[in-house]
Amino acid sequence: MRAAAHVIADEAEALDVAARLAAGFRVDADTRDAERRLPRAELEKLSASGLLGITVPAEYGGAGVSARTLAEVLRLLATADGSLAQIPQNHFVYVNVLRRQGTAAQRRFFFAEVLAGRRFGNAQSEAGTKHVQDIRTRLESRPDGSYLLDGEKHYSTGALFAHWIPVLARAADDALHVAYVAADTPGVTVVDDWDGMGQRTTASGTVRLAGVAVPADRVVPHHLTFRGPQLHGAVAQLLHAAIDAGIAAAALGAAVEFVRTKSRPWFESGFETAAEDPLLIQRFGELSLAVRSSDALLRAAADAVDAAEADLTDDSAAEASIAVAAAKVQAAAAAVDTGSALFEVAGTRSALDSLNLHRYWRDARTHTLHDPARWKVQHIGRYVLNGTRPPRHGLL
Structure with missing residues (x-):
C-alpha cells in the first residue's frame, strides 16, 4: 500500500524541501542521463515529499504557495537535473487548470489526489498537425453524459510516470477541454519512445487513446479559461x-x-x-x-x-x-x-x-x-x- 505523502505547510518549508531534494537528486543525475535511467525512485521521493501539492489552495488543505515560491522550487530542481525538473512542470500546469475551471467537486477530488502524492502527466501536443494549437484528439459525448476519447499525443512529458494523464481534446463544438484520465484506464497506451538528444529521462513519448471512456466529472472546460x-x-x-x-x-x-x-x-x-x-x-x-x-x-x-x-x-x-x-x-x-x-x-x-x-x-x-x-x-x-x-x- 502506498504511504501517504507529507503535506507541506508553507512557502518556507516548500523551499527547504526543494533544496534538500535537489541536493539528493544531483548525486546521480549524470549517471541517469548517460544511461537513460528513468527517475522512478526520484519521482516517488518527490511525491512523498509533498512538493507536488504546494499549489493546492489552503481551503483544500494545501499550502497555496506564491508563483515566486513555485518558480524557485522548479529552478532548484533544475539545478540538479534538467530532466527531472521538467516532469512536474506539467503537473503544476494541470493543477492550475483545475483551480481555474474545475467544479467544487472536481477540486475536492483531484486536490485530495494531489495532496496524497498522485502525479499528473500530460497529453497535450500532437505531431503531424498544422500547428501546435491544431488539436485533433476528440471527446465524443455519449447518451449518459460521459465521453469517449480518441487520439494520439506526442511529447507527453510525465505521462509514463503519472497516476492521472490530463488530455487536451476538442468536443463536438470544437471547444477545448481537458479530460483527466486515470493512467490505467482501458484504451490508454503510454509508449516510451522519446529519443531526444537532451532531457533524456523525461520519457516524453507517445500517448495513444483508443475509445477511452471518460466520466463527465473528469472533464474540465478549458476553453473558458481564455474568455x-x-x-x-x-x-x-x-x-x-x-x-x-x-x-x-x-x-x-x-x-x-x-x-x-x-x-x-x-x-x-x-x-x-x-x-x-x-x-x-x-x-x-x-x-x-x-x-x-x-x-x-x-x-x-x-x-x-x-x-x-x-x-x-x-x-x-x-x-x-x-x-x-x-x-x-x-x-x-x-x-x-x-x-x-x-x-x-x-x-x-x-x-x-x-x-x-x-x-x-x-x-x-x-x-x-x-x-x-x-x-x-x-x-x-x-x-x-x-x-x-x-x-x-x-x-x-
Whole structure:
C-alpha cells in the first residue's frame, strides 16, 4: 500500500524541501542521463515529499504557495537535473487548470489526489498537425453524459510516470477541454519512445487513446479559461523559464568547478592556474551576468504573476505575460549559451564524452525548443511600443 505523502505547510518549508531534494537528486543525475535511467525512485521521493501539492489552495488543505515560491522550487530542481525538473512542470500546469475551471467537486477530488502524492502527466501536443494549437484528439459525448476519447499525443512529458494523464481534446463544438484520465484506464497506451538528444529521462513519448471512456466529472472546460484575463500561459511559461534558469546556473557551476580543479592555464597567460587567467575571469564574469539576469527576471516575472493573481484584469494579466516572456527569453539564452561556453572556458578535456558535461547544453537546447523566443520578443516589442496586449492563447 502506498504511504501517504507529507503535506507541506508553507512557502518556507516548500523551499527547504526543494533544496534538500535537489541536493539528493544531483548525486546521480549524470549517471541517469548517460544511461537513460528513468527517475522512478526520484519521482516517488518527490511525491512523498509533498512538493507536488504546494499549489493546492489552503481551503483544500494545501499550502497555496506564491508563483515566486513555485518558480524557485522548479529552478532548484533544475539545478540538479534538467530532466527531472521538467516532469512536474506539467503537473503544476494541470493543477492550475483545475483551480481555474474545475467544479467544487472536481477540486475536492483531484486536490485530495494531489495532496496524497498522485502525479499528473500530460497529453497535450500532437505531431503531424498544422500547428501546435491544431488539436485533433476528440471527446465524443455519449447518451449518459460521459465521453469517449480518441487520439494520439506526442511529447507527453510525465505521462509514463503519472497516476492521472490530463488530455487536451476538442468536443463536438470544437471547444477545448481537458479530460483527466486515470493512467490505467482501458484504451490508454503510454509508449516510451522519446529519443531526444537532451532531457533524456523525461520519457516524453507517445500517448495513444483508443475509445477511452471518460466520466463527465473528469472533464474540465478549458476553453473558458481564455474568455477573460488569464494567467494560464504565464504560469506555465514561468515554470519553463525557471527550468532554463536552473540549467544555466548548473552549467555555470560545473564550469567553475572544472576550471578550478582540472583545467591547465594557457601557457601565454603567465599564471600558475587557469583560474588566475584574466581572459577566463572576464568570460566568467560575462556568464555570471547572464545567469544573474535570468534569476532576477525570473523573480520579477513571478512577482508580476502574483500581483495579477491578487487583482486580475486585462492590464495586470498582460503585464504578467510580458514579464514572463522577458524572463523566458533571457533564461533560455543563458542556458544555451552557458552550456556551450562551458567547453570554451574548460578546454579540450571537457569535451570527453565520458565526463558528460554536454548534458547541460543538450538539456538546455532541447528544453528551449518548446516555443520560439523570437515570438516572445515580438510580443514584448508590440507591448512596449504600441501598448498591444499579448494574445490569450496560453503560450505566453
